[in-house]
Amino acid sequence: MPPRKAPTARQRRLGAELRKMREQAGLPVTQAAELLGTDRTSISNTESGRFGVSGERVRSWAANYGCPDAAYVEALASMADERDKGWWDDYHGSLSSGALDLAELEHHGVAFRAVQIMHMPGLLQSEDYARAVFEEAVPALSPATLRRRLSYRLRRRDVLDRDQPPHCVFLIHEAALRMQFGGPKVARAQLDYLLEQSERDNITVRVIPFAVGGFPHAGGSTLYVYGPVPQLDTVQTDTPMGSAFLDAESRLTNYRAALDRTEERSLRPEQSRDFIVDVARQA
Numbered sequence: 001m002p003p004r005k006a007p008t009a010r011q012r013r014l015g016a017e018l019r020k021m022r023e024q025a026g027l028p029v030t031q032a033a034e035l036l037g038t039d040r041t042s043i044s045n046t047e048s049g050r051f052g053v054s055g056e057r058v059r060s061w062a063a064n065y066g067c068p069d070a071a072y073v074e075a076l077a078s079m080a081d082e083r084d085k086g087w088w089d090d091y092h093g094s095l096s097s098g099a100l101d102l103a104e105l106e107h108h109g110v111a112f113r114a115v116q117i118m119h120m121p122g123l124l125q126s127e128d129y130a131r132a133v134f135e136e137a138v139p140a141l142s143p144a145t146l147r148r149r150l151s152y153r154l155r156r157r158d159v160l161d162r163d164q165p166p167h168c169v170f171l172i173h174e175a176a177l178r179m180q181f182g183g184p185k186v187a188r189a190q191l192d193y194l195l196e197q198s199e200r201d202n203i204t205v206r207v208i209p210f211a212v213g214g215f216p217h218a219g220g221s222t223l224y225v226y227g228p229v230p231q232l233d234t235v236q237t238d239t240p241m242g243s244a245f246l247d248a249e250s251r252l253t254n255y256r257a258a259l260d261r262t263e264e265r266s267l268r269p270e271q272s273r274d275f276i277v278d279v280a281r282q283a
Contacts (some may be wrong), residue, residue: 006097007048007049007050007102007200008083008097008100008101009050009054009097009101009105009245010079010101010105010108011049011103011192012048012051012268013079013232013234013245013247014053014076014079014080015046015047015048015049015050016049016247017046017076017231017232018046018047018053018058018061018076018145019047021062021065021067021248022043022047022061022065022251024065024067025065025066025112027065028044029044032064032065034079034147036060036061036064036189039272041104041185042281042282048115051102053080054111055077055078055080055081056082056098057080058073058076058077058080059073059077062076062093066263069229069231071228071229072229072231072232074135075227075228075229075231076225077234078228079232080239086103086104086107086138087103087154087155087158088103088104088107088152091148091152093151094145094148094161095148095152096242096243098242098243099149099152099242099243101243101245102156102236102243103152103155103156104197105225105234105236105245106123106156106159106225107159107261109159109164109166109225109226109227109234110166110226110227111167111168111170111225111226112167112168112169112223112224112225112262113167113168113169113223113224113226113259114168114169114171114221114223114224115171115208115217115221115222115226115259115262116170116171116172116173116176116221116253117175117176117218117219117220117221118168118173118175118179118221119133119179119221120176120190120194121170121172122156122204123156123157123159123160123168124157124170124193124197124205124267125153125157125190125193126186126193127137127150127154128162128186128189128190129181129182129187129189129193130150130153130154130182131146131150131182131191132181132186133180133181134146134149134153134166134209135182136181141251160197160200160203165202166202167202167203167204167220168202168203168204168228169206169263170203170204170205170206170263171206171207171208171259171263171266172194172205172206172207172208172209173208174207174209174275174279175210176278177191177275177276177279178256178283180283181217184197184283187202187283188212188280188283191279191280192280194276195273195276195280196278198269198272198273204269205269205272205273205276206263206266206267206268206269206272207266207271207272207275207276208262208265208266208267209267211274212265212266213263215261215262216258216259216261216262217255217258217262220238220239221237221238221270222235222236222237222255222258222259223237224255224256224259225242231249232247233247233252234246235247235251235252236265
């Protein structure tokens with residue numbers, strides 16, 4: 001199989017999980033290659049995401065490694081058997097790989113939990129609000145690039161409309177509610193849209209008021225995406241250089257704890273809706 005030119009974050013994740021499985025079995029690459037009847041280069045390329053692997057081979061490797069977690073193995077096998085291109089591939093070459101990886105992560109997530117400090121969650125942004133955010137980019141975006149990014153942002157929202165949508169908990173800081181991207185009219189319409197989306201069965205919106213003071217990771221936004229099994233959870237954070245994807249077990253544990261503490265300090269959903277209505281009246 002020819003090597004991939006640039007494996008996606010999801011393809012690299014599959015390879016990393018196979019490497020983790022081998023290491024937990026206490027097998028060096030050379031010994032694993034002998035056990036599996038292949039060569040060490042093939043294993044190394046698969047574990048780096050440069051080579052693809054079939055779901056059946058994932059099951060075979062897991063059996064040889066003695067992995068006892070059937071649900072985990074099946075989740076990895078399903079990842080391996082993914083062959084269809086996603087809608088985000090339409091934006092290849094015009095958006096960063098991090099943006100495409102985020103859309104793929106959301107597409108496969110079974111539940112989300114997010115903290116937003118200065119912006120509305122991307123999945124809950126109205127078209128006018130998203131346009132206003134993009135218009136603040138430095139250097140300024142060309143009209144064609146702005147349309148492309150706006151189209152991508154709006155298509156991401158489709159994940160909330162699928163037959164079995166992910167359950168989402170959005171913890172939104174008061175600062176994000178009061179930032180008037182696009183001016184008062186756009187800001188009020190965005191708050192109305194947020195209230196409308198909060199009525200969905202699969203969406204919970206909770207506000208973090210200024211009055212609660214500090215909370216973990218207050219300096220940046222966080223998206224925690226739950227996978228089909230806990231081992232495949234992923235944290236996405238925004239950095240000045242683009243998206244960062246974290247999946248080390250210790251990092252996931254810490255982020256879950258931080259999100260728990262933040263959610264405890266946020267208003268209940270009913271209180272949050274009343275709070276958003278008050279902010280909209282003041283806009």
